[in-house]
Amino acid sequence: SQQGEEDPQALSIQEGENATMNCSYKTSINNLQWYRQNSGRGLVHLILIRSNEREKHSGRLRVTLDTSKKSSSLLITASRAADTASYFCATASEGTGRRALTFGSGTRLQVQP
Amino acid sequence: DAGVIQSPRHEVTEMGQEVTLRCKPISGHNSLFWYRQTMMRGLELLIYFNNNVPIDDSGMPEDRFSAKMPNASFSTLKIQPSEPRDSAVYFCASRHGLAGGNTGELFFGEGSRLTVL
Numbered sequence: 430s431q432q433g434e435e436d437p438q439a440l441s442i443q444e445g446e447n448a449t450m451n452c453s454y455k456t457s458i459n460n461l462q463w464y465r466q467n468s469g470r471g472l473v474h475l476i477l478i479r480s481n482e483r484e485k486h487s488g489r490l491r492v493t494l495d496t497s498k499k500s501s502s503l504l505i506t507a508s509r510a511a512d513t514a515s516y517f518c519a520t521a522s523e524g525t526g527r528r529a530l531t532f533g534s535g536t537r538l539q540v541q542p
Numbered sequence: 543d544a545g546v547i548q549s550p551r552h553e554v555t556e557m558g559q560e561v562t563l564r565c566k567p568i569s570g571h572n573s574l575f576w577y578r579q580t581m582m583r584g585l586e587l588l589i590y591f592n593n594n595v596p597i598d599d600s601g602m603p604e605d606r607f608s609a610k611m612p613n614a615s616f617s618t619l620k621i622q623p624s625e626p627r628d629s630a631v632y633f634c635a636s637r638h639g640l641a642g643g644n645t646g647e648l649f650f651g652e653g654s655r656l657t658v659l
Contacts, residue, residue, distance in 0.1 A: 471546075
């Protein structure tokens with residue numbers, strides 16, 4: 430089963446609006462990462478937040494992390510048509526020695542021009 | 543810098559045929575990952591290597607799948623014999639290993655789209 434589950438599965442907004450995507454996970458983590466995937470392309474890393482951080486910003490992106498609720502959110506402000514893509518959260522589990530990321534099911538974002 | 547390079551980008555084959563997917567990681571990266579993406583199951587880790595050594599192959603579906611990393615700049619994923627249910631996009635990703643075991647950013651290739659008829 431997926432370690433991370435994104436919510437909503439799909440989101441359609443108008444250009445200029447903000448988009449919020451949520452991710453829930455199951456086990457304790459070292460860090461949580463968000464990736465973007467354009468149609469037919471590979472995944473591209475957006476931002477990483479460590480387990481001891483609560484909020485992080487990068488340009489129009491804002492990520493929050495609540496380890497007590499095992500959840501994270503990705504906010505894209507002032508969205509553009511070029512932000513249309515699928516967005517995935519990925520977690521690195523703590524204490525298992527596993528070095529691989531586990532990906533969620535993704536949120537498909539459509540930004541209407 | 544060139545990113546992760548995968549080949550072929552598209553492969554269409556018939557059931558029972560052997561399929562070999564190739565990956566060249568980013569130079570200097572010492573960890574390499576193979577993922578499979580389908581609509582039904584999302585992104586699944588198949589196997590990953592650290593310093594050319596397979597570390598976790600628990601995601602490899604069955605004996606029909608095998609992966610090798612003969613050197614730091616090349617890896618293959620082989621399916622023999624292929625079946626229609628193997629149809630998916632296969633991604634290779636690489637990363638520079640970090641001290642302390644923390645998992646940092648992955649760099650993905652563009653994927654190999656496999657269709658088994």
